[in-house]
Amino acid sequence: EAGVTQSPTHLIKTRGQQATLRCSPISGHTSVYWYQQALGLGLQFLLWYDEGEERNRGNFPPRFSGRQFPNYSSELNVNALELEDSALYLCASTGAYEQYFGPGTRLTVT
């Protein structure tokens, strides 16, 4: 069974640009969570999508947004990139309570 997949693996953008990150959950999972992990810091919850709806968001500005498609894959968009947005962005899909993570997208903003 395929795990959670994310693309791209690496993304380099300049300040002010927009970034789009993609995630496909484990087959049969309908929920997708997005996290940001900056270097040396813990996982910070960004967004939760379930059945195509945004269910919850963490303490991030509105320039972090996303959506979930009918096939349950998801997209995270970050507008007006800032240097401090450089981080590993992780997507997870959920079983009952536990979460399974994708390999992440490493975003570098220069």
Place this chain on the structure above:
Amino acid sequence: RKEVEQDPGPFNVPEGATVAFNCTYSNSASQSFFWYRQDCRKEPKLLMSVYSSGNEDGRFTAQLNRASQYISLLIRDSKLSDSATYLCVAVGVTGGGNKLTFGTGTQLKVEL
């Protein structure tokens, strides 16, 4: 106070040693708990769930103490390959559904 707190370490232990990590959580309504392992620059991987009665998976034992609001992870006979960061997770139910709160992790280094 952080919702989930862990000693960041690093814990440097010799191969074969027994090492234990604790993690405290502030939300008494948390329902489920997990330990994840994260290797450098990789994604977290689920290590084990934590049950009220305690549970064991090979060399790993997890315990939950609801009265004192902490969970623990014990690793026996440490291997070099156990070197990683160990994240504890508390799951609470909010109006927005299940909320997983991760600790910032405890770094373990197993040495020869």
